[in-house]
Amino acid sequence: MKQANEVILLQDIKYTELVFKLRFLEDVKLPKYKTSMLNGALLSILSNLYCINNKKCKECNITSRCIIQRLLGSNYDAQIPLILQDTDIYPYYIVNCKNERTNFIKYQELIFSIKLIDYAIDYISQFIYAFELLGEVGLGRIKAKYELIGVYDDKGQPIFEEGILYESNINVKSIIDYVNRRRESIHGQISLEFLTPYVIDKKYSRQSNYNINNIYFSVINRLTSLNFLNENDKKLLFLLPNSGIISEFSLSIIKRNYPIKEKNQDEVIIGFKGKVCFIKEADKYLDFLLACENLSIGAYILLGYGNLIIKGEG
Numbered sequence: 001m002k003q004a005n006e007v008i009l010l011q012d013i014k015y016t017e018l019v020f021k022l023r024f025l026e027d028v029k030l031p032k033y034k035t036s037m038l039n040g041a042l043l044s045i046l047s048n049l050y051c052i053n054n055k056k057c058k059e060c061n062i063t064s065r066c067i068i069q070r071l072l073g074s075n076y077d078a079q080i081p082l083i084l085q086d087t088d089i090y091p092y093y094i095v096n097c098k099n100e101r102t103n104f105i106k107y108q109e110l111i112f113s114i115k116l117i118d119y120a121i122d123y124i125s126q127f128i129y130a131f132e133l134l135g136e137v138g139l140g141r142i143k144a145k146y147e148l149i150g151v152y153d154d155k156g157q158p159i160f161e162e163g164i165l166y167e168s169n170i171n172v173k174s175i176i177d178y179v180n181r182r183r184e185s186i187h188g189q190i191s192l193e194f195l196t197p198y199v200i201d202k203k204y205s206r207q208s209n210y211n212i213n214n215i216y217f218s219v220i221n222r223l224t225s226l227n228f229l230n231e232n233d234k235k236l237l238f239l240l241p242n243s244g245i246i247s248e249f250s251l252s253i254i255k256r257n258y259p260i261k262e263k264n265q266d267e268v269i270i271g272f273k274g275k276v277c278f279i280k281e282a283d284k285y286l287d288f289l290l291a292c293e294n295l296s297i298g299a300y301i302l303l304g305y306g307n308l309i310i311k312g313e314g
Helices: 035-050 067-072 118-137 175-183 214-225 231-237 280-295
Strands: 014-024 093-096 109-117 146-152 158-161 189-194 246-260 265-278 308-313
Touching: 014 118, 035 067, 035 093, 035 118, 067 118, 109 118, 118 146, 118 158, 175 280, 189 280, 214 231, 214 280, 231 280, 280 308
Parallel strands: none
Antiparallel strands: 014 109, 014 146, 093 109, 146 158, 189 265, 189 308, 246 265
């Protein structure tokens, strides 16, 4: 636990969480891992609603004011399948769907959450409106129709229900508050466990060499992409690759296959899943690790990759 006179170095950043509840209007079959489906549908409807340049991102001269580019860190190209460019995208929102059911009967519900980070919070109404419209368009390849039951905060209070927006129930939180609260529960040796596969950031990959040190670079990359670090933070973090603070790790290679309809081909994504243990000296990096617990790391965050949890053992 931090002493009273210690000062956390991280710059603060705000976030909020929206919980969406859908009710299907017909029997449907959906993929086991639904985050990529939800993101694909969301970006498609946002492009239809707000793009004024026929989805020609590379030729557009107003990308700095584009809602989609702002949400995705300015590297999105609407004409390229998301699966082929997600290594270069650093999103300000994270979709999380834990439901792995594939068959839904009529009137069965699907629940998923969206975390909005920093200025993405300003677009709450656009996210809600997008998923209202998607109910008419349908989800997945079979265009499964649904109705939006409502949108709630993480405690179940309604944010949007029966056409009414309850702005007073929007709970904006602080990453630093989250880090401080989580730090109080971490005792003993620090460990990191990947809840979903972790994929190395493209810029740090070396011929698919899955070096454990790349986790360090992914932490730096994610926090830098969100303008979350001050100069002292950066100096401390850039010592990480040579710090030798990992004591042991047990990671498995996970392969997932994604069909690309536009190209009539499949894309295989390879990542890590498992546990990493740190030595005692890693405590000075704990705040950064806890921030990433909230924000995810690595490539393909939009597809649900890079979710992790930090634990204290002992």
